[in-house]
Amino acid sequence: MGMQRLRKFGSQRSLEQIFEANEGRLIHKWMHYFDIYERHFKPFRYQSPRILEIGVSHGGSLDLWQEWFGPGAHITGVDIDPRVKALAKRDIEIRVGDQGDPNFLGKLADNDGPFDIVIDDGSHRPAHQLLTLQKLWPAMNTNGVYLVEDLHTNYRQEYDGGLRRSDTFIEFVKPLIDDLHAFHTRAEDFEPSIWTRTLGGVHLYDSVVVLDRADREVPLHRKTGRPTFDTLYGRDISDILDEDHLALIQQMNRMHRRAIRALKSPVESGRKLIQRFR
Numbered sequence: 001m002g003m004q005r006l007r008k009f010g011s012q013r014s015l016e017q018i019f020e021a022n023e024g025r026l027i028h029k030w031m032h033y034f035d036i037y038e039r040h041f042k043p044f045r046y047q048s049p050r051i052l053e054i055g056v057s058h059g060g061s062l063d064l065w066q067e068w069f070g071p072g073a074h075i076t077g078v079d080i081d082p083r084v085k086a087l088a089k090r091d092i093e094i095r096v097g098d099q100g101d102p103n104f105l106g107k108l109a110d111n112d113g114p115f116d117i118v119i120d121d122g123s124h125r126p127a128h129q130l131l132t133l134q135k136l137w138p139a140m141n142t143n144g145v146y147l148v149e150d151l152h153t154n155y156r157q158e159y160d161g162g163l164r165r166s167d168t169f170i171e172f173v174k175p176l177i178d179d180l181h182a183f184h185t186r187a188e189d190f191e192p193s194i195w196t197r198t199l200g201g202v203h204l205y206d207s208v209v210v211l212d213r214a215d216r217e218v219p220l221h222r223k224t225g226r227p228t229f230d231t232l233y234g235r236d237i238s239d240i241l242d243e244d245h246l247a248l249i250q251q252m253n254r255m256h257r258r259a260i261r262a263l264k265s266p267v268e269s270g271r272k273l274i275q276r277f278r
């Protein structure tokens with residue numbers, strides 16, 4: 001596809017196809033990430049999303065996102081290495097800064113947000129990953145996707161990690177499962193938190209966590225259709241059935257009881273049947 005056509009209509013290639021054919025700037029990705037990206041980023045493809053990637057390195061992943069998300073995608077790349085400044089181009093902004101610096105992150109949120117997608121592929125230090133989430137989560141659009149990658153580093157000492165070390169990003173994520181259910185828990189000392197109200201889902205993969213940004217209220221449930229039996233969850237519901245419906249269910253119950261009797265004593269039932277037709 002010519003460059004002009006690509007700019008106008010966007011690429012039809014998958015992320016993995018773009019990656020495999022890449023002869024441009026270096027991209028470094030674990031191969032199983034491509035399915036995760038496709039699954040969670042697809043709703044934003046060709047929708048002119050605002051994307052933030054922390055960790056630019058040689059700039060190849062910024063080009064990958066630009067081609068895949070299509071025309072109108074606006075991408076901000078962040079890196080601590082000032083050399084990346086030169087990689088800015090149309091629809092790709094570059095900010096040089098440290099994701100461990102709360103002031104830098106605050107300015108990033110104010111000037112470049114709100115974001116539809118945040119990809120944290122920066123220092124891979126748990127303290128930075130947590131600070132970045134804390135500062136950028138409020139700068140996400142509703143229905144946005146926050147993705148942290150290379151979380152295997154949370155298990156490695158050289159990245160300030162370790163199995164079940166309490167201050168890692170992985171350990172922060174585990175209790176989010178309870179926050180997600182706080183509208184339903186009956187424990188007195190557990191209230192819905194800001195996470196209960198803003199988190200739509202938590203997705204865990206090998207080395208990747210995806211958090212869905214949502215605006216949540218107390219969930220509702222409803223019933224549609226008509227009952228099949230005259231009890232629901234063990235309770236009698238004949239008061240909510242009209243006469244015809246109740247008569248049908250009772251007829252079905254009689255047939256059901258008859259079938260059970262026949263099955264209990266099939267020889268006896270067979271004999272009765274033969275007698276009746278003699």
Ligand SMILES: C[S@@+](CC[C@H](N)C(=O)[O-])C[C@H]1O[C@@H](n2cnc3c(N)ncnc32)[C@H](O)[C@@H]1O
Nearest residue numbers: 027028055057061079080081098099121122123
């Ligand atoms: C794994 S590379 C990014 C790879 C790139 N996203 C890709 O897919 O090809 C990590 C980058 O994070 C940058 N980095 C490291 N510490 C950082 C920090 N504290 N703040 C911002 N960027 C940082 C490094 O300079 C490096 O370029």
